[in-house]
Every structure is written in structure tokens, then in C-alpha cells.
Amino acid sequence: MTAWEIKGWCPGALRPMPSGDGLVVRIRPPMGRLTPAQAAAIATASETHGNGIIDLSARANLQLRGVTEASHPRLIDDLRAHGLIDPDIETETLRNLIVTPFRETEGAGETPKSFGRKILAETDSLTATLTAALAQMPKLPAKFGFALDTGPRPVLTGASADIRVERSADGSLILRPDGHPSGQPVTDLATDAIAMADWFVASGGIANGRGRMAALVARGIVPSGCTLAPAEPLPTPGPGLHPDGALVALAFGQMRAETLHALAALGHEIRPTPWRMLFVVGAPTLPAIPGVITAPADPILRITACTGAPACPQALGDTRRLARQLAPHLVPGQTLHISGCAKGCAHPGPAPLTITATGKGYDLIRNGTAHDTPSLTGLSRQAILDHLKAPHAPPL
Ligand code: SF4
Structure with missing residues (x-):
């Protein structure tokens, strides 16, 4: 028996979680990105219906704090008008998906731009495919998630996920169960991902509604055909200018709504990351905004x-x-x-x-x-x- 409470479920926007400062409303950005208008809408909603404090979670989601039972329905209406709300709780709960923020050059500056454009288009397409496939997955534990880490080299290795889509050294896509050093070649992403999720359930990965892939793999239970190693992972990046934008950090992953307003006003797409940082796509310089950290040594x-x-x-x-x-x-x-x-x-x-x-x-x-x-x-x-x-x- 632990002295603290284990909830075993993840909050969403439609199913918020009570906290010491009101309801916590978690927004899962569609396709792992926000348009400037969506970012501004979230900032306004936080000020209007919450307490003006926004968290960035370790799964690259945004959390509005200080929402009340009375303000929650209006908050959902406002966010839904900007395409930020799923049709129902089931769909929202399934959408446990982290997408690499670096879709042009993987942030390393090593990749020819032509390859970067190919990756951008392919990542968008793969994200849409995997999002659609989630509805056909077996019932999975609430914390079970996917990582679309489809740049030339994986960069989300440290982020929480159970099934990872990565590239092998030759650039081909693999599906890697978390905790195992290699993955299966991808033939059809939706079919293959559903098959691996089915395998997880059939192999006894779930007990009392809970279970993670790495724990199953640690028991020596591994799907067949996992023979392709991913390309060498990149280290987790720090704040600073990257080839395709600016990566900016937030102390403890938290910001005031004013900070998000100021970032949205830059006019660039914003991609939340699992590293308590936001990637401002295409920003040519580091923004000087209160509450934003741009010095890696801070x-x-x-x-x-x-x-x-x-x-x-x-x-x-x-x-x-x-x-x-x-x-x-x-x-x-x-x-x-x-x-x-x-x-x-x-x-x-x-x-x-x-x-x-x-x-x-x-x-x-x-x-x-x-x-x-x-x-x-x-x-x-x-x-x-x-x-x-x-x-x-x-x-x-
Ligand atoms: S957020 Fe901190 S204080 Fe709250 S339950 Fe987790 S560890 Fe404990």
C-alpha cells in the first residue's frame, strides 16, 4: 500500500482531473502541433476559464489549470471551435501519441533539405494514419502510448511510449516495442501497429487494467521479427536555434497565458515537445519573451x-x-x-x-x-x- 494515490487514468479535456487549484484540463494537440490561432485560443481560454497557468506535460500535451465545474463547458466550446477537442472521451483517451517536433531536418542540421521535406510530408501522413488506426486497437491501458519518431535518427527515445515508429540506419521504417533494442520492418503502419497492440494484449501485457510494453519485454516476451535496430538516437536537444526553428524552454514546463500569447503572436506553428520545451517552427531568431528560457546553461x-x-x-x-x-x-x-x-x-x-x-x-x-x-x-x-x-x- 502506498501513501500516495495512484490514479491509473490520464486526464483529458473532456475528462478533467481535480487538483488543488481546480480542474486540470489536458489538451492533446492534433498532429502534435498548434497553429498560431490555436495557441492564442488556448492562452485566451486559460485566462477566461482557468487561472492563467498552462503546463506542458512529459507527453507533449498542454494542461490548463484552475478550471472550475462551471467554466469547463464554456472552455470546451471555445477550444472545440478551434479544432482542439475530440468528439468524445473514448477518442480522446485513445489519442496517446507523441510526434517528433523535428519534421524537416530532425534538428541536427545533418540532413539535406530535400530529405527533410520528404520527412515532413511522410510524418504528417503517418501521424494521420496512426491516429485513425487507434480506433481499431484493442482496449489498452490508459497510459499505453505511441511515439512517431520518424526523423532520420530517433530523438524521442527518452519520452514515454510503448510502441515506437522509428527509422533504421538505412532510412526504412520500423515498429519497435519499448524496451527492446530492435523493431519489425513496417509494411503497412496501421495494420502493423494494430497487430503489435493485439500481440501485447494476447501476451499478457495487461494486469488489472494496467501494463506497459517495457515491463512485458523485460519478462523476455518479445514480438517476432524484431531484428532491425533503429538508427543511432540523437541526444535530447537543449533550447536554442535549430535549423528549422527555435526551441524554447519553460521552467518546470509551466508558463503563464501571457507567454503563450506572445509566442503565438510570432506567427509560427508551435510544436509542443516532451522535454518541457516548445518548438517554434521557422523562427529565425530566439524570441525574447518573459517566461521563456533560451539559454541552455540556465x-x-x-x-x-x-x-x-x-x-x-x-x-x-x-x-x-x-x-x-x-x-x-x-x-x-x-x-x-x-x-x-x-x-x-x-x-x-x-x-x-x-x-x-x-x-x-x-x-x-x-x-x-x-x-x-x-x-x-x-x-x-x-x-x-x-x-x-x-x-x-x-x-x-
Ligand atoms: S505532483 Fe508532486 S506532490 Fe503531487 S502527487 Fe506528484 S509527486 Fe506528489
């Missing part, structure tokens, strides 16, 4: 902090204010995970250093998760800060 980008108090009802302490206090004192290259409780939503895996709020101060965990055994317990915010500020203090 230390706030090296801190992962969940929502924490007061917005999360399960939080036992505030996380982001502490993160902003600690950021200037991190040594170069140091990373930090701050969690509002032992659940560790923002970084479920181990981190070199984790600070977990306990309600009796903060615990400090080295090389572990938010719920692993701490090496120091009951620290005050000031004790953590004093240690970091102390001259010649070793890193925490």
Missing part, C-alpha cells in the same frame, strides 16, 4: 520539480519556490529532483540527488527515487539553502 533547467503545494492536493511541501531558491547555488552540471511527496511524479526513476517533502521538512536521497531511503531527513528549507551557500560546500 540552472533552473537542471532542476526537475513536480507541481507540489498548493496546486497538488497530495503535496507535503512546496517544490518550485524551493527550486528557484536553490537554482543559483547549484554547481555547474549538477542536477536536482525536488518532489512534493514520495510519489515522485516528475521523475519516477532514480536521480543523483532528490529532495522529497515529507510534511516534517525535506528528506535528501542520493542516487535514488523520491521514495527511497534518505541519507538525511527532516531538513528545513533554510538548512538546504545554507548548505548550498556555504563557501566550499561539497555538492549536496
